[in-house]
Amino acid sequence: MTRLPRLLLPLAATLLACAGHAAEVQVAVAANFTAPIKEIAAGFETATGHKVIAAFGPTGGFYTQIRNGAPFEVFLSADDSTPARLESEGETLPGSRFTYAIGKLVLWSAEPGYVDEGGQVLKDNTFKHLSIANPKTAPYGLAATQVLERLGLSQTVAPKLVEGSNITQAYQFVATGNAELGFVALSQVSKDGKLTSGSAWQVPDELYQPIRQDAVILAKGKDNPAAQALVDYLKGEQAAAVIKAYGYEL
Missing domain, CATH: 3.40.190.10 (Periplasmic binding protein-like II)
Structure with missing residues (x-):
């Protein structure tokens, strides 16, 4: 049996541990945020090992899908009222909603x-x-x-x-x-x-009224560590730099 060199054993153990904790997160993303989230997701996946599975579309359409049981775990809306509505209807993780960009x-x-x-x-x-x-x-x-x-x-x-x-x-x-x-x-x-x-x-x-774009962890994502990790990453400096580069305010 082939043995790993002794110096590589700690690295291999670390990689196996990371792989064991890596998860996927299903994200509903407002269409306007398509390009930024693709860049953000690439950085997030490199930093955490988690994988983003993103769907893009209109905010109103996603609301209907979420209410009808769609498997989304994080919602990046193009407004603040739709996530707030989902929150009031018990479809989100309480306390997870925040404004990630102003369009x-x-x-x-x-x-x-x-x-x-x-x-x-x-x-x-x-x-x-x-x-x-x-x-x-x-x-x-x-x-x-x-x-x-x-x-x-x-x-x-x-x-x-x-x-x-x-x-x-x-x-x-x-x-x-x-x-x-x-x-x-x-x-x-x-x-x-x-x-x-x-x-x-x-x-x-x-x-026009300010386009405050809110993100929220949905009820289906409350036990997924990748969902919380993505929200944390969205609040960080690397994501902020990408968001600003595309002309959004924070």
């Missing part, structure tokens, strides 16, 4: 120079289609309707609205040219403070 809304076009820095293109109303996420299930879609209402444009642009089921689909409508512009999450079109493509107007905060 920012932008008016974006895949075409460089199409959207001006003041958002005048919206008032000029020369476009044919304006993409937004479904305001009934997606907090960023709700924020978009608040902007239009406060600018007095709700009635004017209503015939031109193209609705995505979530913020990812709203983004895709613009990226593929099916809409000239649309309201999307800043995290989808920028990194490290720079626009990754096209042109955009970052909507002033006073035009």
Whole structure:
């Protein structure tokens, strides 16, 4: 039988111990947070040995799935009201809810120079289609309707609205040219403070209610050490650096 060198025995024992304690955590992630959580998950898995199994979609849709028994153990919402509602309904681990990011809304076009820095293109109303996420299930879609209402444009642009089921689909409508512009999450079109493509107007905060994004450990994850470990990691410096890089506030 092959024997390990004596110096490698402690290392092997450590690796076996880590493997024995490694677990998977099922996470429901709001669509706007897709790119950040992928980076965060990679760092988390390296640091802890646990594995993140993530599903992405609209916050409202996840609420329905969780209430119907979906196997999610951690929920990263695009608002604070949905986790609070689940908390009041006994679907979460008490005391685990916290705000992990504050989202920012932008008016974006895949075409460089199409959207001006003041958002005048919206008032000029020369476009044919304006993409937004479904305001009934997606907090960023709700924020978009608040902007239009406060600018007095709700009635004017209503015939031109193209609705995505979530913020990812709203983004895709613009990226593929099916809409000239649309309201999307800043995290989808920028990194490290720079626009990754096209042109955009970052909507002033006073035009929509703050998009406070809460995370919570769900009831199904209360006994999973990987669920608590992920939440702890989200509160740490490494995750914070990634979240800020995508334009969120903490």
